[in-house]
Amino acid sequence: MEYKPxxxxxxxxxxxxxxxxxxxxxxxxxxxxxxxxxxxxKIAEFIANGEADIQYIPVESEHxxxxxxxxxxxxxxxxxxxTSAQGLALMHEMLHWAAGARLPIVMVDVNRAMAPPxxxxxxxxxxxxxxxxxxxxxxxxxxxxxxxxxxxxxxVAETVNVPAMVVESAFILSxxxxxxxxxxxxxxxxxxxxxxxxxxxxxxxxxIAVGALATPNDYYEFRYKLAKAHEEAKKVIKxxxxxxxxxxxxxxxxxxxxxYIDDADFVFMGMGSLMGTVKExxxxxxxxxxxxxxxxxxxxxxxxxxxxxxxxxxxKGIAVLDRNFSFGQEGILFTESKGALYNSSAHPLMKxxxxxxxxxxxxxxxxxxxADDMKKVIESGKVDKEVVWYHLKR
Amino acid sequence: MxxxxxxTKEEAKPIVLKSVDEYPEAPISLxxxxxxxxxxxxxxxxxxxxxxxxxxxxxxxxxxxxxxxxKPDGYVAIDYDYCKGCGICxxxxxxxxxxxxxxxx
Numbered sequence: 213m214e215y216k217p218x219x220x221x222x223x224x225x226x227x228x229x230x231x232x233x234x235x236x237x238x239x240x241x242x243x244x245x246x247x248x249x250x251x252x253x254k255i256a257e258f259i260a261n262g263e264a265d266i267q268y269i270p271v272e273s274e275h276x277x278x279x280x281x282x283x284x285x286x287x288x289x290x291x292x293x294x295t296s297a298q299g300l301a302l303m304h305e306m307l308h309w310a311a312g313a314r315l316p317i318v319m320v321d322v323n324r325a326m327a328p329p330x331x332x333x334x335x336x337x338x339x340x341x342x343x344x345x346x347x348x349x350x351x352x353x354x355x356x357x358x359x360x361x362x363x364x365x366x367x368v369a370e371t372v373n374v375p376a377m378v379v380e381s382a383f384i385l386s387x388x389x390x391x392x393x394x395x396x397x398x399x400x401x402x403x404x405x406x407x408x409x410x411x412x413x414x415x416x417x418x419x420i421a422v423g424a425l426a427t428p429n430d431y432y433e434f435r436y437k438l439a440k441a442h443e444e445a446k447k448v449i450k451x452x453x454x455x456x457x458x459x460x461x462x463x464x465x466x467x468x469x470x471x472y473i474d475d476a477d478f479v480f481m482g483m484g485s486l487m488g489t490v491k492e493x494x495x496x497x498x499x500x501x502x503x504x505x506x507x508x509x510x511x512x513x514x515x516x517x518x519x520x521x522x523x524x525x526x527x528k529g530i531a532v533l534d535r536n537f538s539f540g541q542e543g544i545l546f547t548e549s550k551g552a553l554y555n556s557s558a559h560p561l562m563k564x565x566x567x568x569x570x571x572x573x574x575x576x577x578x579x580x581x582x583a584d585d586m587k588k589v590i591e592s593g594k595v596d597k598e599v600v601w602y603h604l605k606r
Numbered sequence: 607m608x609x610x611x612x613x614t615k616e617e618a619k620p621i622v623l624k625s626v627d628e629y630p631e632a633p634i635s636l637x638x639x640x641x642x643x644x645x646x647x648x649x650x651x652x653x654x655x656x657x658x659x660x661x662x663x664x665x666x667x668x669x670x671x672x673x674x675x676x677k678p679d680g681y682v683a684i685d686y687d688y689c690k691g692c693g694i695c696x697x698x699x700x701x702x703x704x705x706x707x708x709x710x711x
Contacts, residue, residue: 314632373631411634421635433629441631 224385231362278306311346316369333571648691
């Protein structure tokens with residue numbers, strides 16, 4: 213069958229819901245929270261209309277939502293959920309369970325700032341706070357990447373048996389309508405065949421216990437297996453991303469998408485919808501003669517260390533844009549990327565710009581101003597200040 | 607007696623995993639407690655004195671594990687593969703036929 217995309221004008225949240233539908237998810241358990249709610253509302257609509265054969269489990273909290281997903285996934289079902297901010301934080305304990313039990317659940321997290329003060333707007337600190345749970349994390353730049361990301365996340369997750377989070381921005385993507393090229397069901401089915409589970413609790417002839425007590429004599433080996441699965445995932449992500457490109461025309465074989473890096477003095481590095489603005493700004497800056505590029509981190513876990521080293525070797529500086537913050541230290545991507553480069557031969561000048569927390573707009577004008585500041589860093593050959601709270605009212 | 611899912615303890619071989627490659631990919635049990643003895647954290651172990659035992663089976667009823675079984679001769683015996691050494695049997699025995707003694711390992 214020849215690939216002819218079905219173009220629909222949808223919000224980021226509806227793109228996520230359609231991707232879950234096309235991935236033929238079998239179980240959905242979720243709890244409403246702004247700005248995620250319209251994802252699960254749309255899925256409920258698919259079920260009510262008879263468009264989808266999905267077991268929908270209403271629950272009393274996000275902790276229970278993830279617990280229900282774990283149970284469903286442990287029977288071998290393809291399982292989906294979605295949440296945001298406080299809801300994701302409430303899931304925290306269960307996130308460790310899902311990854312430790314090696315269940316390839318896919319969840320969409322709509323990035324929303326953590327309270328207080330109460331906020332419903334875009335901020336990456338919620339998902340990045342779940343860094344060490346063992347989940348993979350994919351950051352979408354636009355609605356198309358939300359849709360593609362969910363489909364690829366299932367394929368990668370079910371290959372390495374590790375759960376995956378697909379992350380999109382509050383409102384900037386979740387409630388903003390854009391054209392999304394969707395894939396005919398038949399072709400999605402070819403790309404994403406039914407799940408082959410590692411084990412199943414529904415096999416009553418061979419009963420098993422999952423996640424039972426492991427003494428100090430055994431626990432260590434299981435942690436190593438999960439660590440190795442993340443390493444393996446790097447390879448699988450590239451393969452799946454390449455296959456996706458060959459089938460549907462959008463290549464995701466790079467864990468870090470780059471632009472203009474060949475002759476760039478410095479690059480902007482960041483994640484999510486923010487990078488759409490950066491690309492726009494870089495196009496304009498190039499016309500004005502700035503030797504600048506961009507590096508959009510698509511997958512934050514597993515962390516694309518090798519790709520980052522390659523990029524860092526070719527530039528003099530990296531301006532890391534963090535729409536998140538780790539209190540007592542700095543932006544989270546900044547810490548991660550410096551750590552990844554420490555033992556490599558690449559030591560570019562690195563400066564951290566804290567931007568857009570709680571949905572503060574990050575505009576092309578802002579990126580241009582940061583470019584001017586970073587240009588001074590490159591020219592002087594030293595980082596004047598490591599971390600800058602860019603928008604701060606003074 | 608001492609069967610789980612139709613298999614007996616005598617048939618089961620304990621599982622010993624020597625290298626990381628022998629471990630399952632996910633933390634799932636490789637068998638029931640037949641191959642995973644759970645009685646290795648005792649400090650005190652119960653010992654039955656058959657001269658005092660009156661075969662009332664109160665210990666058998668109270669054992670939470672259960673790690674007490676009734677032998678063909680009617681007396682009770684302790685299954686040390688699963689006994690955690692909680693001492694409930696010794697506490698409940700009306701004739702003080704069960705004593706807890708410190709285990710040397």
